Amino acid sequence: MKTLSKTYSKKEKLKSKKLIDALFTHGQSVSTFPLRLVYLPTDFKEDIIAKTSVSVSKRNFKSAVDRNRIKRLLREAYRLNKSVYFNNITTQYAFMILYIGKDKPSFVEVETKMNTLFEKFLNKTSKS
RNA sequence: GAAGUAAAUCGCCUUAUCGCUGUUUCGAUUUAUCGAGAUGGAGGAAAGUCCGAACACCAUAGUGCAACAUAGUGGUUAGCAGCCACCAGCCGAGAGGUUAGGAAAAGUGCAACAGAAAGUAUGUACAGGUAAUGCUGUAGUGAAACCAGGUAAACUCUAUGUGGUGCAAUGUCAUGUAAACUAACACUUGAGGGCUGCACGCUCGAUGUUAGAGGGUAGACAGCUAAAGUGUAUUGGUAACAAUGCAUUCAGAUAAAUGAUAAGGGCUCCUUGGAGUACAAAAUUCGGCUUAUAGAUUUACUUAGAAA
Numbered sequence: 001m002k003t004l005s006k007t008y009s010k011k012e013k014l015k016s017k018k019l020i021d022a023l024f025t026h027g028q029s030v031s032t033f034p035l036r037l038v039y040l041p042t043d044f045k046e047d048i049i050a051k052t053s054v055s056v057s058k059r060n061f062k063s064a065v066d067r068n069r070i071k072r073l074l075r076e077a078y079r080l081n082k083s084v085y086f087n088n089i090t091t092q093y094a095f096m097i098l099y100i101g102k103d104k105p106s107f108v109e110v111e112t113k114m115n116t117l118f119e120k121f122l123n124k125t126s127k128s
Numbered sequence: 129g130a131a132g133u134a135a136a137u138c139g140c141c142u143u144a145u146c147g148c149u150g151u152u153u154c155g156a157u158u159u160a161u162c163g164a165g166a167u168g169g170a171g172g173a174a175a176g177u178c179c180g181a182a183c184a185c186c187a188u189a190g191u192g193c194a195a196c197a198u199a200g201u202g203g204u205u206a207g208c209a210g211c212c213a214c215c216a217g218c219c220g221a222g223a224g225g226u227u228a229g230g231a232a233a234a235g236u237g238c239a240a241c242a243g244a245a246a247g248u249a250u251g252u253a254c255a256g257g258u259a260a261u262g263c264u265g266u267a268g269u270g271a272a273a274c275c276a277g278g279u280a281a282a283c284u285c286u287a288u289g290u291g292g293u294g295c296a297a298u299g300u301c302a303u304g305u306a307a308a309c310u311a312a313c314a315c316u317u318g319a320g321g322g323c324u325g326c327a328c329g330c331u332c333g334a335u336g337u338u339a340g341a342g343g344g345u346a347g348a349c350a351g352c353u354a355a356a357g358u359g360u361a362u363u364g365g366u367a368a369c370a371a372u373g374c375a376u377u378c379a380g381a382u383a384a385a386u387g388a389u390a391a392g393g394g395c396u397c398c399u400u401g402g403a404g405u406a407c408a409a410a411a412u413u414c415g416g417c418u419u420a421u422a423g424a425u426u427u428a429c430u431u432a433g434a435a436a
Contacts, residue, residue, distance in 0.1 A: 012382085020383070027209070053383060064175090065409055068387095070149095076388045079147065107389065 005039050008079040012051060012108055020053070023094050030124060032117045034101025035074075035110075039121065042094045050086065051079060052095040060102045077114040087117040 027040035042051075054074040056067045074097055097114075099105075105113075 009149095055383075063408075065407095068409070072387055076147080080388085 008052075008075060013053060021097070023096055026092070027096075030117065030120045031100070032113050032120060034099060034103075034105065035113050035117050036098040036100050037117055037121055038067060038096040038098065040094045041091050050093045051081070052082075052097065054078070054097045054099070056099045060100075061104075063096055066104060073105065073110045074114075076107070077111045081111070081114060081118070087123065089097065 023038055023040045027038045029036055029038045031037065054071050056070045056074075058067065061067045061070065079099065
């Protein structure tokens with residue numbers, strides 16, 4: 001298996017509305033405040049491990065600028081660290097990362113939380 | 129210089145590493161993907177969605193009523209409720225600011241305080257007059273007292289204008305099994321639907337046969353960015369603006385790109401190190417308006433009082 005690069009291109013984004021609906025109705029979740037990960041094992045035609053999307057509630061952040069900023073931080077933290085998370089995984093997954101906090105975070109906070117979040121996820125999936 | 133008035137402009141920068149997205153060139157092959165290079169990638173308000181248009185569809189947009197909008201005069205424009213000039217009212221010492229600035233002799237309504245009373249009222253004092261009576265005058269209140277006036281961001285009247293729905297419009301393609309849709313023919317003369325809030329009017333229309341064809345998949349492509357473009361100069365015009373010449377191509381994403389991190393530098397404030405660096409992110413496209421904005425710059429003009 002080739003090592004994953006630090007890219008996050010169109011293919012790796014979760015886009016289909018159908019899939020997102022399925023994710024929220026059938027998916028399971030783990031959370032580490034202020035993050036929550038919803039996941040569902042899925043089959044893709046493309047040769048990738050995961051399709052991922054991020055979301056920030058409009059209720060907690062009224063300004064579009066703030067929402068954009070947080071989404072970019074989430075994406076960046078995911079992009080830089082996903083090669084670590086997916087080294088030993090063979091199943092394909094759909095992911096949705098939600099930001100459920102109410103304060104604007106810094107990048108370091110997001111990154112450490114993201115790491116603990118995916119550790120939790122790996123523990124949970126390997127047990128079952 | 130200080131205080132102010134008006135107009136205009138800018139609204140953080142650089143480097144490194146790792147990324148996102150459009151276009152294009154080259155090279156691979158699995159023929160729609162990958163790799164490499166080049167190059168473009170948020171705003172002055174992109175915002176609110178308040179006006180005006182372009183564009184698309186619905187009867188090429190019908191008639192009447194209702195409803196809504198506008199309101200000094202002239203100009204400007206594709207158009208506007210915008211903008212410019214002038215006049216008038218009001219505010220300011222001034223530079224200037226500001227105004228829903230048509231009509232009160234068509235009618236209805238409303239009116240603080242004062243006052244007996246703002247109209248189906250006539251009190252008090254004095255005077256006059258009568259058979260008798262607010263019958264008449266004066267005083268008093270008030271902006272206004274059977275004589276009218278004020279108010280139309282009150283109804284109303286006048287003049288002018290307005291069809292509806294919005295790019296999730298709309299068109300094409302792929303997939304392709306219906307009772308939904310389309311066309312033709314036949315039969316029903318009318319339940320119901322569409323066109324605007326209502327009425328008229330127009331139109332489709334229950335069933336059967338044949339043919340086409342599809343619900344869903346918020347699939348793909350077009351619409352989608354070269355335009356009432358932008359910059360600049362000259363000419364005309366008090367100005368808004370117009371004409372002409374030259375130069376230039378400047379985001380097109382779609383659960384939605386335009387970034388993240390690190391280092392350094394600007395600028396502002398307190399003091400030797402910190403803090404702050406606003407408001408706010410395209411979503412079919414333009415022209416306006418309104419609102420939010422840390423801070424910085426330029427130009428023109430004014431200065432009564434106070435201080436020097």
